[in-house]
Amino acid sequence: MSRRLALVALALVGVLLAPAAALAEGGEFKPVDEFLNEYWASFALGPLTIGVSKLVVYLWLGLAITIILTLWVVRGGLRTQPGRTQTVVELLYTFSESNIGQATLPKAAFARWFPYVASLFVFIWTLNMISFIPLPLDTHNPLYGPIPGLTLYAATSNLSVTLTLALMTIAISHFEGARANGVWPYLKSWVPPSPPALKPFLIVLEVLSQLLRIISLSVRLFANMLAGHLLIIMCIGFVILLGKLFVAPIAIPIAVVFWIFEWGLVASLQAYIFAMLSGIYIGSAIEPHH
Amino acid sequence: MALTDQGLVDAAKALALGLGTGFGAIGPGVGVGYLIGKTIEGVSRQPEMRSDLQGMMFLGLALTEAITFYALLMSFVAFFIA
Numbered sequence: 001m002s003r004r005l006a007l008v009a010l011a012l013v014g015v016l017l018a019p020a021a022a023l024a025e026g027g028e029f030k031p032v033d034e035f036l037n038e039y040w041a042s043f044a045l046g047p048l049t050i051g052v053s054k055l056v057v058y059l060w061l062g063l064a065i066t067i068i069l070t071l072w073v074v075r076g077g078l079r080t081q082p083g084r085t086q087t088v089v090e091l092l093y094t095f096s097e098s099n100i101g102q103a104t105l106p107k108a109a110f111a112r113w114f115p116y117v118a119s120l121f122v123f124i125w126t127l128n129m130i131s132f133i134p135l136p137l138d139t140h141n142p143l144y145g146p147i148p149g150l151t152l153y154a155a156t157s158n159l160s161v162t163l164t165l166a167l168m169t170i171a172i173s174h175f176e177g178a179r180a181n182g183v184w185p186y187l188k189s190w191v192p193p194s195p196p197a198l199k200p201f202l203i204v205l206e207v208l209s210q211l212l213r214i215i216s217l218s219v220r221l222f223a224n225m226l227a228g229h230l231l232i233i234m235c236i237g238f239v240i241l242l243g244k245l246f247v248a249p250i251a252i253p254i255a256v257v258f259w260i261f262e263w264g265l266v267a268s269l270q271a272y273i274f275a276m277l278s279g280i281y282i283g284s285a286i287e288p289h290h
Numbered sequence: 291m292a293l294t295d296q297g298l299v300d301a302a303k304a305l306a307l308g309l310g311t312g313f314g315a316i317g318p319g320v321g322v323g324y325l326i327g328k329t330i331e332g333v334s335r336q337p338e339m340r341s342d343l344q345g346m347m348f349l350g351l352a353l354t355e356a357i358t359f360y361a362l363l364m365s366f367v368a369f370f371i372a
Contacts, residue, residue: 032370099345216356223359224352226366266352273352 014134104279121275177285189288314361
């Protein structure tokens with residue numbers, strides 16, 4: 001227990017030190033610098049630039065933890081007396097099965113789309129959880145010489161990541177809806193039964209709401225993580241920005257409280273919401289009339 | 291200190307950030323309060339429904355709260371990008 005507390009305390013000290021690198025640099029402190037993505041190595045593929053940046057490293061980390069940890073637990077032999085890691089993985093599985101899969105997907109589509117929704121949940125959850133641990137990946141504000149500074153960055157606080165995930169969900173939901181009902185009946189199921197005079201108005205509204213789903217799904221996760229991180233960084237950064245030390249006793253406890261709140265609640269909640277809404281969209285496309 | 295065009299633009303951006311975030315927080319603030327109040331009401335009527343209601347409350351909370359962040363995001367766009 002005391003070891004775990006020490007780990008959390010260590011992470012907290014890292015969080016508090018994250019903007020200090022910018023101060024040591026002697027330059028101007030900008031909270032937005034935390035979200036810059038510089039390519040460390042890249043090559044051009046036609047009009048695209050493909051390369052490795054902070055964001056890509058975070059995505060790899062998330063993928064590695066998601067895939068290797070779960071595979072290691074499941075293939076490494078499940079025990080009837082589960083250890084700590086197995087308990088966490090089992091908890092994640094039961095939660096995504098009962099609260100996300102069975103709660104949203106229709107029975108016919110459960111076996112087909114539960115793996116997608118569950119891996120979406122575990123992947124986003126992992127990305128959100130590691131985003132509140134300060135990692136030494138900030139090359140923009142190096143700590144000392146070649147040693148990169150600590151950073152508090154989330155892969156999910158980048159719109160490209162969340163938009164990709166949201167586009168995948170929406171594409172799957174339309175494809176599955178068209179496959180299960182036929183293209184024309186599926187498109188007709190968008191518009192609720194209504195008097196013919198209202199029909200054109202409703203068609204425009206429903207098509208618009210289908211398009212807005214992409215935006216709301218992606219921006220919800222993106223803005224939550226961005227605002228959360230920016231809030232923590234800014235609270236600590238106030239001391240540096242204002243250059244007055246007497247702000248510290250007020251600003252730093254606020255930063256700590258927000259850090260605990262974001263890590264303990266918002267990170268899990270947003271992963272759950274994203275996966276659950278994905279399930280709802282896919283489920284409601286397959287069975288339009290509940 | 292002279293009033294320059296750039297200074298006016300900067301002032302307008304700062305106003306956009308503050309006003310946008312503040313006004314954007316009004317609606318969700320009312321919503322979150324209503325949501326939690328209604329949940330407390332429901333739990334006090336039927337304490338055995340507590341866990342169900344709490345789950346739904348957190349879901350609604352995250353959905354309502356997200357609206358604040360849409361406003362915050364647009365304010366950031368106005369302040370940092372535009």
